[in-house]
Amino acid sequence: MRYRIRHGIQKQTKARKLLVAIPVFGVLLGGYLLINTLSPEMKIFQGQTDVVAKKLMAEKPTVAENRLYIPQINVDVATVEINGDETTALEKGAIHRSPSSGNPKNGGNYVLAAHRFNLGLTPDQTRAKSPFYHIDKLQIGDQLYVDYEGTRYAYEVTEKKKVPENAIEIEARTIDPQLTMYSCQLSGPVAGREVVIAKPIGIVTWENGKPQIQKDTI
Numbered sequence: 001m002r003y004r005i006r007h008g009i010q011k012q013t014k015a016r017k018l019l020v021a022i023p024v025f026g027v028l029l030g031g032y033l034l035i036n037t038l039s040p041e042m043k044i045f046q047g048q049t050d051v052v053a054k055k056l057m058a059e060k061p062t063v064a065e066n067r068l069y070i071p072q073i074n075v076d077v078a079t080v081e082i083n084g085d086e087t088t089a090l091e092k093g094a095i096h097r098s099p100s101s102g103n104p105k106n107g108g109n110y111v112l113a114a115h116r117f118n119l120g121l122t123p124d125q126t127r128a129k130s131p132f133y134h135i136d137k138l139q140i141g142d143q144l145y146v147d148y149e150g151t152r153y154a155y156e157v158t159e160k161k162k163v164p165e166n167a168i169e170i171e172a173r174t175i176d177p178q179l180t181m182y183s184c185q186l187s188g189p190v191a192g193r194e195v196v197i198a199k200p201i202g203i204v205t206w207e208n209g210k211p212q213i214q215k216d217t218i
Contacts, residue, residue, distance in 0.1 A: 063150035070144040073134040101173040104148040109174040116183040132183035155198035
């Protein structure tokens, strides 16, 4: 009789612990998901915005990898060709849309698109997978840089606008060289796209170990 009573008490204790553990786990999981989701927005997780600027001052471009640098919003991301599945390419960085429209070397409209928000397993992954999260915070006059086939090109933001999802004209080739960056609105693709246009201002050269913008060379 005593054994059976103790056994019943043990079962009740385990059940109570389980009932306590489940909501605690739920709260922890919910908190983690919230932090992960908000990580691109939370300044405490963004790191120093001068990290990209310091890299630009210290490292020369290489032929091995094309990249996009936007110091104002801490973007340092690979630019990749689609070569098949666009979804897979987007996981690797900013994709080069409509290659026939142009590139930094040959002129025309160099079009780059990237995820605005893409949830990862950790806050670091979420930030890395959401390179254009803060694209709307760029201002007219901001400078950014593109490494393309071993040369670093400097650009200056000249226009910002919002367009509908089906505004394919933003990818059309242009007479004058330009960089067009875009991503969907945070509320989703149906809400339209955030577009930033920048004009070339020169090529970055290295003199005495320091980068200098050589004007009017593009």
